[in-house]
Amino acid sequence: MFKSIKMKKVNIILFFSIFLLINQGFSQIFNDNIYKLSKVLDLVNRYYVDTVNQTDLVEDVIVKTLKSLDPHSVYISKDEVKEMNEPLQGSFDGIGIQFNILNDTIIVISPISGGPSEKLGIMANDRIIIIEDENVAGIGMSTKGVRDRLLGKKGTKVKIGIKRKGEKELLDFVITRDKIPIFSLDAAYMIEDNIGYIKLNRFSATTIKEFRDALTKLQEHNIENLILDLSNNGGGYLNTAIDLADEFLENRKLIVYTEGISSSKYEYLATSNGNFEKGKIIIIIDEGSASASEIVSGAVQDWDRGIIIGRRSFGKGLVQRPFYLPDGSMIRLTVARYYTPTGRLIQKSYDKGAKEYHKDLINRYNNGELSNKDSIHFPDSLKYQTLNNKRYVYGGGGIMPDIFIPIDTTSYSDYYRDLIRKGLLNQFILQFMDNNRKYLKNKYANFSDFNSKYDVDDKMMIDLIEYAEQKELEKNEKEFNISKEHIRIHIKALIARNLWGISEYFQIINTLDTAFKKAIEVIKDDKLYKNKLTKQFAEID
Secondary structure: OHHHHHHHHHHHHHHHHHHHHHOOOOHHHHHHHHHHHHHHHHHHHHHOOOOOOHHHHHHHHHHHHHHOOOOOOEEEOHHHHHHHHHHHHOEEEEOOEEEEEEOOEEEEEEEOOOOHHHHHOOOOOOEEEEEOOEEOOOOOOOHHHHHHHHOOOOOOEEEEEEEOOOOOOOEEEEEEOEEEEOOOEEEEEEEEOOEEEEEEOOEOOOHHHHHHHHHHHHHOOOOOEEEEEOOOOOOEOHHHHHHHHHOOOOOOOEEEEEEEOOEEEEEEEOOOOOOOOOOOEEEEEOOOOOOHHHHHHHHHHHOOOOEEEEOOOOOOOEEEEEEEOOOOOEEEEEEEEEEOOOOOOOOOOOOOOHHHHOOHHHHHHHOOOOOOHHHOOOOHHHEEEOOOOOOEEEOOOOOOOOEEOOOOOOOOOHHHHHHHHOOHHHHHHHHHHHHHHHHHHHHOOOHHHHHHHOOOOHHHHHHHHHHHHHOOOOOOHHHHHHHHHHHHHHHHHHHHHHHOOHHHHHHHHHHHOHHHHHHHHHHHOHHHHHHHHHOOEOOOO
8 A cells, every 4th residue: 555655656746747848858858857756756765764754745846846937837735726716616615604703703794695594594693603513602713613614515514503682592503505606796886977887806717707797787777987996806717807808899809819838829819799898998907916807907908998097917927727636736837928919928027036026016115116106117128009099008017007096005004004904993893783783774774875874973983992902902193093084984884894795895995095086087087088098108197
């Protein structure tokens, strides 16, 4: 048995070596390196002074080899593969609740619509006390501990005991686990008149359906112009990005092309199936917008189809392909680069190694790029012209927006940061909602009513300060005053999310976003919008 395990590990190394070396076409080097790697493993196994964990040894070789190639070629262990794939596949198996832990107790924030918990009548504010006859309250249960107990294969059952306000006894539920959707669309709503807003958090297998469903509802409200928010969207599936760009571009327009030494050039073209090929488009991006977000933004910008607002995007122009290994683990290997329709490669340099590569965003902040347009410089070698209006745009290191929006630090303070970082703002709202949910639900019939009439009063702000002090965060009068109005809006947004959902949260929190406000200004000003699309230079405002 030991011999078979050893051979399995050696086979993994052999497979990996074959894949890396065969594409180089050096057959002699290829054979020599296979022999060399397998010989080292065999010698270690036979003669090393101590017991060696073969699995760890093999994985260490793979990780270090991939790390030497580029920052995005990675090894993923068998245990990590499923967890990694869930957000992109758009679902997981579980009971279907959003929860938080307050005062060492699991509180249901809301049951997921259509999920098994909602169907059984589990309600927001319920407290989960028992899971499978195990007490889970007041014992220091972690979020991971909750997930480990509630997640499980579709069709399996889990028994929970719930404490509900107004009920003397625990309520017992036997929940049959099911597929629970993970949504990639955070918000979709009409801003005013004919302007719609859609925010995506990733590019998953379900994104296009979510987008089209949301767009259809907005079109019922006579949407003519769209703000697409891709800020902090780290990307996802290449095909999903292509499908989304296809929504905006006319038939046969080039969206993106990929090419690598071992991958011939392949062009992805728009079809005639786009649902929003007319009307103004503004895309919001920032330094957290990567990969698929950059494909969509680059295509829209290159064809002068819309205006990009925000800050320079992340700069990931490498295409990874998954390769599964015999033990169920996987490598995501970079197989090609992608290029925007004008031929721009927007991958930022990784010549100085992975460590320096991952410090890029910190360096941007330290160099002043996030706050000052004058800190941004592009050489002429990275200059390209858009395909219709011949405006200048730039490659290398991300998509540079047509309108630059500096990061807003005017209302940011260390006190505000600590309220969020330590989870105090969220915990305060959970406690507030625990005591006031019924009252708020009765007073405000719908979100529109709440949004127009509810204000966070000074008493609530004082209560927050006192709550934070109880949790050992001292009040700083000066810093509190700097961030006071931001905190007030943030509180209102969190209450809305607790009462309704994430889309309502963004309807409130977006009022603080300078990029969002600029997008509305530009889209409402026909002359300004047209001017930005026809200027010889894509300016940095």
